[in-house]
Amino acid sequence: MFFLTPVLVAVVCILIVWIFKAADRSPEKKKGELQAWPWVDEDLKDSTDLHQAEEDADEWQEAEEHVEHVLFSHTRYPEKEMVKRSQDFYELLSKRRSVRFISDERVPMEVIDNVIKTAGTAPSGAHTEPWTFVVVKDPDMKHRIRGIIEEEEKINYMKRMGPRWVTDLKRLRTNWIKEYLDSAPVLILIFKQVHGFAANGKKKIHYYNEISVSIACGILLAALQNAGLVTVTTTPLNCGPRLRMLLGRPLREKLLMLLPVGYPSKEATVPDLRRKTLDQIMVTV
Amino acid sequence: MFFLTPVLVAVVCILIVWIFKAADRSPEKKKGELQAWPWVDEDLKDSTDLHQAEEDADEWQEAEEHVEHVLFSHTRYPEKEMVKRSQDFYELLSKRRSVRFISDERVPMEVIDNVIKTAGTAPSGAHTEPWTFVVVKDPDMKHRIRGIIEEEEKINYMKRMGPRWVTDLKRLRTNWIKEYLDSAPVLILIFKQVHGFAANGKKKIHYYNEISVSIACGILLAALQNAGLVTVTTTPLNCGPRLRMLLGRPLREKLLMLLPVGYPSKEATVPDLRRKTLDQIMVTV
Numbered sequence: 280m281f282f283l284t285p286v287l288v289a290v291v292c293i294l295i296v297w298i299f300k301a302a303d304r305s306p307e308k309k310k311g312e313l314q315a316w317p318w319v320d321e322d323l324k325d326s327t328d329l330h331q332a333e334e335d336a337d338e339w340q341e342a343e344e345h346v347e348h349v350l351f352s353h354t355r356y357p358e359k360e361m362v363k364r365s366q367d368f369y370e371l372l373s374k375r376r377s378v379r380f381i382s383d384e385r386v387p388m389e390v391i392d393n394v395i396k397t398a399g400t401a402p403s404g405a406h407t408e409p410w411t412f413v414v415v416k417d418p419d420m421k422h423r424i425r426g427i428i429e430e431e432e433k434i435n436y437m438k439r440m441g442p443r444w445v446t447d448l449k450r451l452r453t454n455w456i457k458e459y460l461d462s463a464p465v466l467i468l469i470f471k472q473v474h475g476f477a478a479n480g481k482k483k484i485h486y487y488n489e490i491s492v493s494i495a496c497g498i499l500l501a502a503l504q505n506a507g508l509v510t511v512t513t514t515p516l517n518c519g520p521r522l523r524m525l526l527g528r529p530l531r532e533k534l535l536m537l538l539p540v541g542y543p544s545k546e547a548t549v550p551d552l553r554r555k556t557l558d559q560i561m562v563t564v
Numbered sequence: 565m566f567f568l569t570p571v572l573v574a575v576v577c578i579l580i581v582w583i584f585k586a587a588d589r590s591p592e593k594k595k596g597e598l599q600a601w602p603w604v605d606e607d608l609k610d611s612t613d614l615h616q617a618e619e620d621a622d623e624w625q626e627a628e629e630h631v632e633h634v635l636f637s638h639t640r641y642p643e644k645e646m647v648k649r650s651q652d653f654y655e656l657l658s659k660r661r662s663v664r665f666i667s668d669e670r671v672p673m674e675v676i677d678n679v680i681k682t683a684g685t686a687p688s689g690a691h692t693e694p695w696t697f698v699v700v701k702d703p704d705m706k707h708r709i710r711g712i713i714e715e716e717e718k719i720n721y722m723k724r725m726g727p728r729w730v731t732d733l734k735r736l737r738t739n740w741i742k743e744y745l746d747s748a749p750v751l752i753l754i755f756k757q758v759h760g761f762a763a764n765g766k767k768k769i770h771y772y773n774e775i776s777v778s779i780a781c782g783i784l785l786a787a788l789q790n791a792g793l794v795t796v797t798t799t800p801l802n803c804g805p806r807l808r809m810l811l812g813r814p815l816r817e818k819l820l821m822l823l824p825v826g827y828p829s830k831e832a833t834v835p836d837l838r839r840k841t842l843d844q845i846m847v848t849v
Contacts, residue, residue, distance in 0.1 A: 346835045346836060346837060347835070347836040348833040348834065348835050348836065349833060349834060349835075349836045350831075350832070350833055351661060351663055351665075351794075351828050351832040351833060351834045352659075353792075353794065353827070353828050353832075354659065354792055355792050355827065356791070356792040358672050361672060361675050361791045361792055361793075362672055362674050362675055362678070364790055364791050364792070365674075365675045365678035365679055365682070365787065365790065365791040366678055368678070368682055368786075368787055368790045368791070369678045369679075369681050369682040369685070369787070372682050372685045372783065372787075373681075373682075373685050374637075374639065375685055375687075376636060377687050378636055380636075387643050387646060387647055389647050389650070390646050390647055390650045392842060392846070393647070393650035393651055393653070393654045394650055394654075395842065395845065395846050396654050396658075396842050397650070397653055397654045397657050397658075399839060399840060399842070399845050400654075400657045400658050400660055400839065401782060401785070402660075402662050402785070402796075402797045404799075405729075405732045405733060406835075406837050408839065408840050408845065410845055411845060411846075411847065412845055412846045412847070413846075413847045413848075413849060414846060414847070414848045414849065415848075415849045416848065416849065417849055420849050443769065444690075444769070444771070447690045447769065447771075448690060484728065484729070484732065486729070486732075487799060489774070489775070489778075490774070490778045490799070490820070490821075493774075493775045493778030493779050493781075493782065494778050494779070494781055494782035494785065494797070495782060496778075496779055496782060497686060497778065497779035497780060497781060497782020497783045497784075497785075497786070498657065498782045498783070498785065498786050499782075500686070500687070500779065500782075500783065501653075501782070501783050501786045502650065502653055502654070502657075505649055505650065505653045506641070506646050506649050506650040506653070507638075507639055507640050507641040507646055507649070508646075509636075509638065511687075512687045512779070514689075514772060514775070526847075526849060535775070536775075542638070542640065543636050543638050546635075547635070547636040547638075548633040548634060548635055548636060549633065549634060549636045550631045550632070550633050550634075550691075551631060551632040551633065551634045552631060552691050554684060554685065554693065555684060555693050557677060557680065557681050557684070560680065560684050560693065560695055560696060560697055561677070561680050561696075561697045561698075561699060562696065562697070562698045562699070562811075563698075563699045563700075563701065564698060564699065564700045564701065564702055564705050564811060
């Protein structure tokens, strides 16, 4: 009897170990699950390579220290003209809508060049310009992009998104069939570069690259609207790695957005949404 | 002797429990360290409240299902005009620079209203419009904002950023003294809302809120440039929670950017940087 007691105690203790470990894991696992935002592409979150590389300081290039500073030349308008210009620009952009029905009519490529040049004027963390705009015109390539996106989107709708998201999108009549990926004459895929390379081949840190590229996209949307072209801002979920490989982009580039660009089709409809009023979005102190 | 064995075994087992627990914790901590990007505001990453809330589905509001769909009305320009418009818009925006020397001359508030209305035309995930623009004109409030930012920025430069970042910024002559926070007639603080509220008080998910608000900022920068005002896109590091509290914004709002807005001061200089050429940022397929 006494001889068995230690064995019994040992068994109890092993059980305690198990219980502790299980208790330890469950919040961790739960945390992991909670952090998995279903609508954020796994590929976008993959910046681990950058962290690893940062460890090895020699691989990273420091910016050149000598940049001349010059007088800033500014175009100033009379007050009345400023008000008029700001009003006109608001009216132009307020007519922008996300259009999901795009005709197959070709668009002037000079305009596409200009709107991308315009996007490239965006500010970026420490002037790193961490963007790549891939313009796809080739019908076969567009169709292969559509194949990948529809395949993944169907899984997103069926499994990854959850019923709330599907309901939130229902009123916009959004689903996994993306006809515009074939019909739009141009697809612009916008990649953020999680790091860059200096002239000597060393890696260059791209500070705030996602915010910078999103700002560039905002300017791109303004430029498209100004030119009379339509698009819809899409973030193809979980398609990043496959589309990156299809387009032969390097690992350091992550797909952030895809814009199908063209003219609206004749029967194009949009949800009759209202925008928030100025006092709902602005606070003055 | 036999009587003491169970006690000994128990002690050994408790030690085993401790060892296991310690081993469990250490990789978790390491992971946490790797994820700490020094240039990303802790406050920006704090979306945990949203995750917690998601557990309780009843708290979350589903979007109204019924939204009418209407014909899209489009303004189309002749091809020649499209090219001209896109060229002109590029030239206008290519003159935009980040200006750190801002005069204290007042600006017409109607223009500020218009540029913020324009920013509010940006697209957003599931049309959630997850932005708040706080316009600060009050000199005392501007000075308190400057106090917070310079205090944190000094720590950033001294401790948080590391020598590489400091070097990368040196050529832009950026440091922790931010005179423009006092001199600029207007500061626009842009908050992203990590979630919203429906009419009935239930929480509403704000999909892709950081990307959406950054796009709105891109449009805001274009609108400011169009009106002849200057700014510099800043991301006050680790100042988010203090500035949010100072301005009385709720916890669900996180500071994403701060734009000091005004006219350039007479002696304003800018670093003589070049932008990448079109073929460095665009790939055609």
